[in-house]
Amino acid sequence: MTSAAFPGVAWSGHWIGPELPPEPEGQISFGGELTPHAFSRVHYRRSIEVDAVPETVPARLTADSRYVLHVNGVEVGRGPIRSQPRRLRYDQYDLAPFLRVGINTIAVLVTYYGRPNAFWQPAPAIGGLGTDALLVFEAALGDTVLTSDASWRVLRSPAWTTFAGESIDGVPVERLDARLLDPRWATTAFDDSEWAPATIVRTSHIGGFARSQPPTDPYGALLPRGIAALGGVTIEAPGLSDSSRRAKPTWSSTHPSKRVVEVLEAGGEAAPGILPVTAQLTPETVHHLSVDFGRIVAGYVELELTAPAGVEVELHYRELAYAPDAPMSAPNTGGAYITRGHDDRYTGLELNGLRYLHIVLHAPVAAEVTVAAARVHEYTYQWTGDAFFRSSDEELNALYTAGRRTVQLNSFDSFTDCPTREQRAWVGDGVVHQLVHLTTNSDWALARNYIALGDSPRPDHMLPMSVVGEIELHGAMTIPDWALHWVHGVYNLMMFEGVTDQLLAVLPTVEKVLRWYEPYVDEHGTISDVPEWNLVDWASVFSTGRSSILTALWARGLAEFGEISEVIGNAASARWARTRWDAARAGFEDFWDERRGTYIDHLLGGVPMAAASQAAGATAIVSGLAPRERWSRIIDAITDDRTLVVRSWIGGNDGGYDVQKMIEQSQGIQRIDWDAETEVVLTEPFYSYLVHDAVAAAGRAGDLTRLVRRWSVFLVDGYDTFGECWGWGTPVHGWSSTPTRDLVSYVLGIRPDAPGYSRVRIAPAPGGVAELEGRVPTPHGPVSAHLAGGVLTISSPVPVIVVDAAGDEHSLAAGEHRIHFG
Numbered sequence: 001m002t003s004a005a006f007p008g009v010a011w012s013g014h015w016i017g018p019e020l021p022p023e024p025e026g027q028i029s030f031g032g033e034l035t036p037h038a039f040s041r042v043h044y045r046r047s048i049e050v051d052a053v054p055e056t057v058p059a060r061l062t063a064d065s066r067y068v069l070h071v072n073g074v075e076v077g078r079g080p081i082r083s084q085p086r087r088l089r090y091d092q093y094d095l096a097p098f099l100r101v102g103i104n105t106i107a108v109l110v111t112y113y114g115r116p117n118a119f120w121q122p123a124p125a126i127g128g129l130g131t132d133a134l135l136v137f138e139a140a141l142g143d144t145v146l147t148s149d150a151s152w153r154v155l156r157s158p159a160w161t162t163f164a165g166e167s168i169d170g171v172p173v174e175r176l177d178a179r180l181l182d183p184r185w186a187t188t189a190f191d192d193s194e195w196a197p198a199t200i201v202r203t204s205h206i207g208g209f210a211r212s213q214p215p216t217d218p219y220g221a222l223l224p225r226g227i228a229a230l231g232g233v234t235i236e237a238p239g240l241s242d243s244s245r246r247a248k249p250t251w252s253s254t255h256p257s258k259r260v261v262e263v264l265e266a267g268g269e270a271a272p273g274i275l276p277v278t279a280q281l282t283p284e285t286v287h288h289l290s291v292d293f294g295r296i297v298a299g300y301v302e303l304e305l306t307a308p309a310g311v312e313v314e315l316h317y318r319e320l321a322y323a324p325d326a327p328m329s330a331p332n333t334g335g336a337y338i339t340r341g342h343d344d345r346y347t348g349l350e351l352n353g354l355r356y357l358h359i360v361l362h363a364p365v366a367a368e369v370t371v372a373a374a375r376v377h378e379y380t381y382q383w384t385g386d387a388f389f390r391s392s393d394e395e396l397n398a399l400y401t402a403g404r405r406t407v408q409l410n411s412f413d414s415f416t417d418c419p420t421r422e423q424r425a426w427v428g429d430g431v432v433h434q435l436v437h438l439t440t441n442s443d444w445a446l447a448r449n450y451i452a453l454g455d456s457p458r459p460d461h462m463l464p465m466s467v468v469g470e471i472e473l474h475g476a477m478t479i480p481d482w483a484l485h486w487v488h489g490v491y492n493l494m495m496f497e498g499v500t501d502q503l504l505a506v507l508p509t510v511e512k513v514l515r516w517y518e519p520y521v522d523e524h525g526t527i528s529d530v531p532e533w534n535l536v537d538w539a540s541v542f543s544t545g546r547s548s549i550l551t552a553l554w555a556r557g558l559a560e561f562g563e564i565s566e567v568i569g570n571a572a573s574a575r576w577a578r579t580r581w582d583a584a585r586a587g588f589e590d591f592w593d594e595r596r597g598t599y600i601d602h603l604l605g606g607v608p609m610a611a612a613s614q615a616a617g618a619t620a621i622v623s624g625l626a627p628r629e630r631w632s633r634i635i636d637a638i639t640d641d642r643t644l645v646v647r648s649w650i651g652g653n654d655g656g657y658d659v660q661k662m663i664e665q666s667q668g669i670q671r672i673d674w675d676a677e678t679e680v681v682l683t684e685p686f687y688s689y690l691v692h693d694a695v696a697a698a699g700r701a702g703d704l705t706r707l708v709r710r711w712s713v714f715l716v717d718g719y720d721t722f723g724e725c726w727g728w729g730t731p732v733h734g735w736s737s738t739p740t741r742d743l744v745s746y747v748l749g750i751r752p753d754a755p756g757y758s759r760v761r762i763a764p765a766p767g768g769v770a771e772l773e774g775r776v777p778t779p780h781g782p783v784s785a786h787l788a789g790g791v792l793t794i795s796s797p798v799p800v801i802v803v804d805a806a807g808d809e810h811s812l813a814a815g816e817h818r819i820h821f822g
């Protein structure tokens with residue numbers, strides 16, 4: 001990939017490192033012989049003299065694993081964004097605003113994680129690259145090209161360490177000993193003469209020709225970032241819910257979060273306060289501070305304090321208020337800082353989500369410590385444009401806003417499940433985030449990136465359940481149906497953006513994912529006995545044996561792939577998809593329960609099982625396998641509050657995962673503690689996006705103004721985001737945000753009616769709400785609609801299909817229209 005500032009494929013900058021990696025044994029290496037370096041952070045510096053600052057100074061860089069770029073002590077940016085190592089991304093900046101006449105210093109802090117985590121996996125270690133904290137940099141400074149090379153100075157810092165993660169924790173927990181870090185290291189005032197010169201790192205594998213400038217294996221041709229910069233507001237601590245002196249426990253762990261919990265478990269009377277606060281420490285006591293930010297925030301935690309050298313600061317980040325006996329799935333995130341005795345300011349290098357910040361101060365000797373400030377610099381993907389939704393119903397307005405906030409707190413360099421616990425890029429979850437972005441944000445780059453990042457199949461063509469990280473690296477079992485939601489995301493891109501190069505590039509993966517299921521197609525044309533983890537939803541749904549839900553999810557994918565294939569003129573693939581879909585429709589009739597008016601979950605040994613879920617009925621509709629004349633009856637059956645029950649194979653009564661249920665699930669034990677003959681299992685918030693698709697498809701979109709109100713249960717006690725599940729899980733889970741999309745696409749009723757939004761469909765379904773208004777982004781400009789007093793006002797840059805209150809369709813030209821709405 002090339003840019004105007006840096007033409008061509010090859011880079012001028014060299015890969016540089018703190019030292020040469022060990023040589024593989026033998027002249028011919030096929031990889032895997034070199035052990036990655038342990039976690040470390042490495043400082044790189046280069047000072048230059050500038051006679052005159054050009055108008056622009058384009059620069060680009062990347063690193064393995066992460067970098068923070070400073071110019072003259074000012075942070076310029078962070079990166080690279082998460083990617084598979086052979087698709088490593090770079091970032092480009094204009095350094096001119098940060099430069100000055102005279103001596104300037106470019107300084108880069110590079111983190112190498114060593115072990116795979118939730119958002120990074122090591123590159124294949126072969127031929128010198130892929131095992132350490134490496135950097136490549138180049139900048140066009142007038143007629144001079146400044147490059148990373150042996151003239152840079154380097155120091156592997158002893159100041160940072162990390163703690164081993166546990167269970168499903170995804171975010172590294174870091175410890176900074178500030179006594180080992182000069183705060184001036186990134187400035188021109190710092191003397192780096194005692195640092196070593198950087199080492200140019202070259203490939204040493206056969207065919208690599210000792211190359212040190214990208215493209216090189218294992219990173220290949222470096223790719224541009226592809227998404228906008230992250231950012232956000234700075235949120236100051238609103239006060240202290242506790243500032244109290246407590247007895248120092250006998251620590252059982254060095255982990256900061258565990259140490260804080262030990263202090264909390266010992267108990268003590270809370271004493272609210274405000275910052276700044278001064279604490280008197282003794283060897284026998286600690287001082288505990290707690291901050292409630294009032295809602296979930298996500299970014300970098302920062303503290304300002306004054307203390308003698310050697311004071312230890314333990315940090316623990318919580319999504320929920322502390323309570324004894326926290327569930328197994330509660331996050332163990334936090335950090336630790338040891339004061340240097342001057343210029344003490346802690347700013348986390350790892351992004352965290354939290355509502356509650358707990359700080360424990362302690363020291364081996366008596367010490368006075370003043371904490372002047374505590375804050376979070378939010379660091380999320382930003383919204384652009386003027387999309388909005390408003391109605392005369394404040395509850396609906398709050399739900400729309402909550403969904404946007406929930407998705408934004410899970411929009412970083414990719415879509416994530418939650419900012420507080422894992423930050424993993426799950427292939428299935430992201431389809432909901434994508435739909436919220438497409439309907440509320442004019443910048444669709446992250447919606448595209450969801451598809452690009454997920455396009456990383458295993459050798460058998462199935463997608464990993466989570467991409468970039470330890471899960472993809474190890475290539476173990478996956479959630480096959482998650483890939484089918486990703487397929488739906490590809491279809492979404494076609495409908496919203498049209499036929500693009502990216503769409504064409506991923507279609508082979510779409511087809512291979514769908515063909516992966518072919519060995520599991522039984523003699524009835526339906527899907528049976530699929531191995532691995534067929535999650536479907538956290539609700540208690542059945543996918544064993546002959547599965548109606550997996551069959552219908554697959555059929556939805558077939559139908560959508562077939563439609564895309566027809567649009568691009570791929571008749572052969574369209575014919576294959578249609579043939580498979582037809583066969584599935586014929587066999588699908590075996591799942592119909594005439595008495596209940598919906599579809600059951602599965603058959604075992606050819607025998608229909610009684611259990612019926614919302615998921616089964618809804619997926620039958622969106623796949624088109626259910627005859628259209630049944631659709632309204634199915635919606636009646638699966639949305640009747642009198643027969644709906646909330647059940648989960650995994651969820652516990654303590655707000656987290658139930659370990660015993662998880663064990664039983666692994667052993668194939670699924671306990672039915674509801675009346676499976678008459679009751680219907682409610683989907684959890686994630687799969688509700690598909691249920692609501694079905695409601696709208698059945699001509700019942702007006703029902704959504706009632707159905708989405710269930711999400712109001714999350715908006716209590718200051719929380720303004722949607723939780724993971726009904727009654728348990730994290731309080732900020734991106735996959736739960738379908739009400740925002742629903743209110744825009746189905747209640748206000750604005751959505752694409754043809755690929756690329758070349759025609760828009762506006763079908764308001766107010767469901768008794770007196771007034772609706774909103775605006776949505778399209779590639780051609782915004783579309784807006786306002787419904788009040790029986791009059792629908794429209795503004796659209798593309799032709800419109802309007803569906804009135806009677807269900808009649810009207811074709812209108814692009815422009816502004818004011819029509820009577822039944």
